[in-house]
Amino acid sequence: MRNSLACVFTAVLLILVGSGAAFAWDYSNDPYDQYGNPNYRYQGSSGTQYQYDLSRPADQLRYELDLGAQMRDELSVDPRRDLDRDLDQWGGGIRR
DSSP, X not given: OXXXXXXXXXXXXXXXXXXXXXXXXXXXGSSBOTTSOBOOOEEOTTSOEEEEETTSHHHHHXXXXXXXXXXXXXXXXXXXXXXXXXTTOOXXXXXX
């Protein structure tokens, strides 16, 4: 049993390494791209772009750890943000 499990694990690992999947990184769901620039993935009805959709629990957790995104929100004077809030749209990490 133990040997067959090890063989299956090794085979899967070889397939992943051979396809390059083990070393590929998908930045489409990451809050930052491979160069450290914010990915603005959420857009409110006002057209304002945000890095995080705070109606999603996973984005809420990421936002709580992202001091840069919180700082952009604190310093933002964009009045369109209030329009989004009035429509119950909660974005975090506003685009400058």
